[in-house]
Every structure is written in structure tokens, then in C-alpha cells.
Amino acid sequence: MEREFIITIFSENKVGLLSQITTVFTHRNVNIESIAASPSAIEGIHKHTIMVKNDPERVANLVKQIEKKVDVLKVFCYSPSEVVMQQLALYKVKRSRNVEDMVRRHNVRILEIHDEYIVLEKTGHKDEIDELYRMLAPHGIYQFVSSGQVAIIKSRRELLDEYLKYVNEKRDRIMREDK
């Protein structure tokens, strides 16, 4: 049965890494619903957030194949309830009284106002962004763009920190044995 998963990938900041990761998705026949990449809270480590809809077994195997990439540090996989998720969208719409009402009701930021059009910014869940799109559509959307979803884990444990501590100890052990 298909379910939604949020895969967060921590990697070294290397040229071509995003393509290394997306290759795994193509190879293992899993579609990417949304993707976002940025530096993480730890210097030199990049974080990629990828949403997929697929069956849990296939996703579990996919995660291991991504982690197998040499420059990938660690991969975690979550269900939507385990994370706080947000997405940002921009809408360029025709100006009208109705649109201005909607802006007030939906907690939407106005980025630019022009005689003809208005540019709106909405941050929120994918559902909210889709809902606003549906409401604005009848009034004329000139342009629409949305970012990939980003996510932060609710758990108090910082799993990447634990992993880095483990590998650093391993490195020290190897270096000691070497001497």
C-alpha cells in the first residue's frame, strides 16, 4: 500500500551529489514528489529532503541504497506525523476584490502589488498551498511556483549527532591502531 514518506539525507558537500542521489531513485524505480537541498546545522554537511509516495518495503530498500552511496553520511525516513513540514509557494494573480478578501482570510503575505496583478506568498502544509491554489484559480493565476517541502524532526534525539560521534570514535580508533 502506498504511503507518504519524508526521506532526509545528510551528505558531504560534494559536486554532483544531488545527481548521485537522484540516480538511485531512477534506478530503483521510485518517483520523487518533491525535493529540497540546503546546508544543515553542521558545517560541511548538506541536507536533502525528499518526499515520496510508495510502499513501505520499497522505501526501506531505497533508503539503504541511498545510504550505500559513499559520500552520503546517513539517511533517515519518517512518516508525516514524525516531522514538522513546511513548503513555500508564490502566486501571481489578477487583482480583484475577491482576491484581497482571500488574502486576509488565509494568512497570505503580499510581496508585490501592481495595477494588474498581485504577488502572494504562502507558507504552510502542501494541502494548504493546494487549497489556496484551487480558490485563486477561478480568479486567474498568471504564474505559480512552489518549493520542495522541508521538514524538521520532532524527536528530541539528534540522530545525526549520534552517528557523527560514533564515526569519530571509529576514526580515532583506526588512527590509534595505525600508530
Next chain:
Amino acid sequence: MISSFSDTTTQPTKDYPRITGSEAVIRSFLAEGVETIFGYPGGAIIPVYNALFDYRDKLNHILVRHEQCALHAAQGYARATGKTGVCIVTSGPGATNTVTGLADALLDSTPIVLISGQVASGQLGTDAFQEINFLELTQSVTKWNCQVKRAEDIPAAIARAFYIASSGRPGPVVVDITKDAQNGMTEFNYQPVKFIRSYQPYADIDNNQILEAVRLINLARKPMALIGQGVILAGAEKELREFLEKSGIPAASTLLGLSALPTDHPLYVGMLGMHGNYGPNIKNRDCDLLIAIGMRFDDRVTGDPSKFGINAKVIHLEIDPAEINKIVYADVPVLGNVKESLPMITERISKNDHSAWIEEFRVCNNIEREEVIEPAVERRGAHLRMGEVVDAVSKEFEDAILVTDVGQQQMFASKYFKFKRSRSIITSGGLGTMGFGLPAAIGAKIGLPERDVCLFVGDGGLQMTSQELGTIFQSQVGVKIILMNNGYLGMVRQWQELFYDKRYSFTELVNPDFELLAKANHIAYRCVERHEDLNDAIREMHSTEGAFLLECRVEREENVFPMVPAGAPVHDIRLE
């Protein structure tokens, strides 16, 4: 020195020699203990070849005739010797030609380091002459790849490449070096890599899983061990024997796991898979515990995976986490190097005897012997048959390395050849690359010149890479080539016969004169068509110094049996 290719800090540099990037490539090889490289020069790699010229006494370079074969030869070398195979090719077409070899090495877990030339860094992205985006192209056929654009990064990149290729589950890696990096100057201070933060090739073995495995093994009434190439790659042949001999468990082998256990070992019950032996396939249904050791449940082994070991629990000893639960669910996954995990299990299990269960395999194997093997190796009928050729060669060449191409001869050879020690079979398993055999045999013979190397190849496969007969002549490589000529792409023809109503669509070959082909390359040749000439011909091949091409004109429409129909459960194996 800070390098993006090093995870550990290096000593401040002083008094190290300044050399070209190209010489750094060669000296890095020497620092890694490389003795032999396979390659083909071209524009973007000339500087490395220029440096190599001064090191001819230290590095043996084999000039192949096509870059694909540099890879296959390096694979043969790596699988025979256990060392990392090394190749050098140029950019563009030189690089693209290697893709089949890289893919083959990735699927069959063979350690390879490939150095490819690249256009100068200033030209990157301009569609320069012989420029190709080789990193992107090899993303899915390598374990790791990188591009080096500065001479000073070359030693660290190569050190990383060797570590990644040979550690954990081995595989091919590519280091793509721009021409300006080859020509640039660098200090040379080689430091082998022993640690990469983002790459942990050896898992810590989970003691609880060991205990659970021990419990299941002690309880099992009808257990079977499945030996994969992981045993050979880990050098765990001794640990395997100790485990089997204490537990008394019968063991079957995958195609690539062959020779990890000698063929005549009392606990060895045959080969698994679509064209494997009757016993290990048919008994799969009765088995109550499968102990998979360094194998990955390839579909050619499992048939319908949902019915594989349908009454059995599964213990999976495996170094690659991504293989656990990929095809067959493991009740007890034991992640880690089998050289470590097997003794932990052996130490704790009780000594046992499963002779009644093993007898069931013997009964099956007797059926197979009577119905399939004896008729196949018996010298009767109008024509020679592949089974009798393999049987006769195996008897004459005791303890040879078997190299095969892909197809019917591969299945006959791997089943009828007798193995005495490990690393004695080299065959393309995962990718099933026709044309693999000849160059792989060259690599194996160069790696272990003191051992006989017998290549079984079909008329189709030989012609895919027959230009390498020239390499055999130039480098004087003494491989024994047994050509099974049936004038067909035999395995495809067999499928067409059995499943496509005998519609032999483009599987018949009109062949060249193989004697002339051998003679053109100064290779000794003999043709055999009659049963009574076979032994004499094989003896002649054995006693002839150097390479030999023995053309066996075999029965044209012979089929390989037993056979599991594609997608069927393995216990549906057919004897005819």
C-alpha cells in the same frame, strides 16, 4: 595540505619531491602495490602514458585492443588474485567503452580502479574534442567516482579510490583526471586511506543476531547453507568449512560462490539456480532453514522469490546492508563480514549430523546423474556435446582456473568442472556479459601465470571480443581457449525452442574460419569433431606451450538441463 579527498589531516608538507600529476598517478599505483595495469592510450591520457614509459620495469602494462576488454581483463585479474584490478583509458570514446565492464564489475562485486583521462579543466563543459560527462555517465555503474582537476589532489583521490574499491563489498571506482591536472606539478606524499567519515564498510556484528542464528541452527532439522561469492571475497573459505563441518549442514553454491568449497567435499550438494543441480533446487521446498552466506538472492537463484524456501526460516549473513530484505526476507539478518560472523556462530553451535537429510540430496543427485549428467558426458550420438568436452577438459587439467563466457557453455562448464581450491571460477554472473570470457581469461592468466587457465566460450561470445586474440599474441598470454562451436547463440536458441515455438529468430551464426583467426594471431589451433579425437586434442592443448584454441564442433541443438522455467518456483525444476 587540505584536500577535498581526505577525511584525515595530513602532515604539513616539506621536502617531498615535486613531480607531475601523471607521475603521481604511477607512483600512487606503486604505493598501493600495483604490479599490472590494463589500458589503452589516447589524447587525454598521453601525459600518464608518458610518465608510465619511465616505469616500465616496475609496472606491467597490458595493451588490450578495446577498452571494454581492459575492464574485463582487470576483472579476471582481480578475481583470480584477490587484488584490485587497475585500468587506464582516455576520455570520450575510451571512457564510454568501459561502461559495460564497470557495470559487470559492480554487479559481481569486483574491485577495480579505473583512471580515465579528461579534457583540460578550462575546456570542461564546452563539448571539446573527446569530452564526455563521464561522472554522470558512470554514476549508476560505479561504487564511487570523482573528477580531479588539480595535480595536488591526485594522490589523495587515488588513495581514496583504492580504499573504496577493495573494502566492504568491493566494486569499481572511477577517477577522472583532467589533462591539466596530469601535466601540473605536485608534491608527492602518498597516504593510504583507512577511514572515510561517510563510508562505513564493515558493520559491527550484532551479538543478539548471532545468538538467534545459533538457536535456529541448533533447532533445524533440514537446514541448507547457500554459499555466495561473499565467502571468497572475504577470504572466509576456512571459516566456512569449519562452520559446515561442525554443523553437518549440506551446502549449495551460487554460480559466483563456486570453488569456495571443493566440489568433492562431502557436504557439497551442488549449484543453485535456474540451470543449477537438481537436489539443491528441489529440496528448497523441504528445507526448514536457509543460511545464506555472502549472497544476494539473484532472481536466477530464487526463481519466484515468494516461493523460495517457502517452509524455511532465513538467516542472511551479508556485508551489504542494502541486500538484507531486498528480495527474500531475512528472519535473522547478520550484518557484517562473514570472516568474522561465521566463527562467532561456529563457536556457539552444537556439533551435529544431518546425514539422513544429506542422503535426500544424494538421491536427487543420483537421479540427475542418471537422467542428465551421464547422457551428457557419455560419448555417444553423432556429435560431440558440451558436457563431455567440459568433463574431459576438467579431467586433463586438474586444478585449473575456469573462465567462461555467457550462455550454454557457461552453465555446462560451471556444473561439470571440478574445483579443488577457491578463486577458480571467473564468469560474468550478474550482468551476463557476452564477450567477457576471452579478456577475463587473459587477465586471470597474467595474474596467476603458474596456473592453467581454461576458457570455455561459444562462437557468439568469442566473436564479441575476438580482437583480444591480438593481445594474447602481443603479450604472449598462455590461455587455453575451448571454443564450443554450435553455429548458434545457443542459450537464446534453447529459449526459442522451448518457449517460442522453435522460431529461431536471428540466433543462427554463419561463422568465420576460426583456424584462420587463430593462425592470424599466431595461436596454436586444433579442431575436434569426433568423440574419439577429444582426449588426444585436449592432451595436445595441454602439452602445447602458450595459448591454444581448441575448436569443438558440437551438437547444434543441445539444451541445458536441469532448468527452472523463468519466474517459476525453483522446486519446479525440470530434468528435460
